[in-house]
Amino acid sequence: xxxxxxxxxxxxxxxxxxxxxxxxxxxxxxxxxxxxxxxxxxxxxxxxxxxxxxxxxxxxxxxxxxxxxxxxxxxxxxxxxxxxxxxxxxxxxxxxxxxxxxxxxxxxxxxxxxxxxxxxxxxxxxxxxxxxxxxxxxxxxxxxxxxxxxxxxxxxxxxxxxxxxxxxxxxxxxxxxxxxxxxxxxxxxxxxxxxx
Numbered sequence: 464x465x466x467x468x469x470x471x472x473x474x475x476x477x478x479x480x481x482x483x484x485x486x487x488x489x490x491x492x493x494x495x496x497x498x499x500x501x502x503x504x505x506x507x508x509x510x511x512x513x514x515x516x517x518x519x520x521x522x523x524x525x526x527x528x529x530x531x532x533x534x535x536x537x538x539x540x541x542x543x544x545x546x547x548x549x550x551x552x553x554x555x556x557x558x559x560x561x562x563x564x565x566x567x568x569x570x571x572x573x574x575x576x577x578x579x580x581x582x583x584x585x586x587x588x589x590x591x592x593x594x595x596x597x598x599x600x601x602x603x604x605x606x607x608x609x610x611x612x613x614x615x616x617x618x619x620x621x622x623x624x625x626x627x628x629x630x631x632x633x634x635x636x637x638x639x640x641x642x643x644x645x646x647x648x649x650x651x652x653x654x655x656x657x658x659x
Contacts, residue, residue: 476501476602485599486607494638504603511595512565512581525587530555550575
């Protein structure tokens, strides 16, 4: 993105593992300074839970025990230190469930490892489990309803270079959108320079 846009600074609102799709806010230029706004942003995922055996009769009860604060140790292949930490699962809903598969919607604190959550659910069920497909459907106030692929961004930049800015304006949102959820404060023009 940095190379395509010619920006010197680019930041993102959380990483996505390989093979995971979905919402990844990217901030360009001066907006990159606001990336820390996503450090505590609530994330929402839809995940496929692949059980290693048939679901037990108490499946729903076990799933419910994972809402609230849970302990997680980051997996071996993570970029953070592997120490036990607390993460909050705000909601954990079973959208569909078959014999050995379940479609889960997880709304959780930033830094929660869904792959590890699926593994831990499998242990609690006594069947074993792993994560199949995973999609991040929301990061903070951003969701996957208006995603822009890298291909779309490069095309929009090419159209803008030819004088048509409409696709670029549709692809890149104002930086203030990342701050919409924060309370605002109106400052008199005479004080603006001193505050800045």
